Amino acid sequence: MTFIRARNPLDAMLAEIARAARGPLEARHAAVADAIGAFVARPELLDGRDCPCCPDRYVRHLLHADDEAGYAVVALVWRPGQMSPVHAHKAWCALGVHQGVLTETYYEPGEPPQPVSTRLLAPGATSHGPADPRLIHRLANLSCRTAVSIHCYGVGFDRFGADLNQVLAA
Ligand SMILES: [Fe+2]
Secondary structure (H helix, E strand, C coil): CCCCCCCCHHHHHHHHHHHHCCCCHHHHHHHHHHHHHCCCCCCCCCCCCCCCCCCCCCEEEEEEEECCCCEEEEEEEECCCCECCEEEECCCEEEEEEECCEEEEEEECCCCCEEEEEEEECCCCEEEECCEEEEEEEEECCCCCCEEEEEEECCCHHHHHHHCEEEEEC
16 A cells, blocks of 8 residues: 655645746746745744744745755744845845745835835735846844745855845845
8 A cells, every 4th residue: 555645835835946946037036936925824834944043133044955956945034123134136036924024125226225115024925026136125024023934046055145135235
């Protein structure tokens, strides 16, 4: 007799991301966001994964890297008050909120960039964009609880430092 074990939601999400990340380049960020959004609010998504927070800054934990396809999936853990810099992306990106609430602010290019809109991202909400120096945003945890989000970027994990974010303001 053969037993077929149902995949856990993380494996299922990574499989859907893998499919979406191999689609047409211009559509990858939206397709990967859809793949993340289908699973990201599942409470058990990160069961068995150790994703501690850091008191000094938000922290990334690698969930999966596919160097051949050129993308990596990370979980970001945000303590209350922690935020990204104001930045644009040198690679396509997609994200979804797993736990807590993040505030995403979009900016117009400028010296310094000017905020133009803000929205709250609750569990299950997604955001995405292509590599575009004029698409500027900041993510922040302005709530009173730790937040966790899942991000996929169209660049190898070992290139995150140099080839992922174009930081425009602290
Ligand atoms: Fe970003």
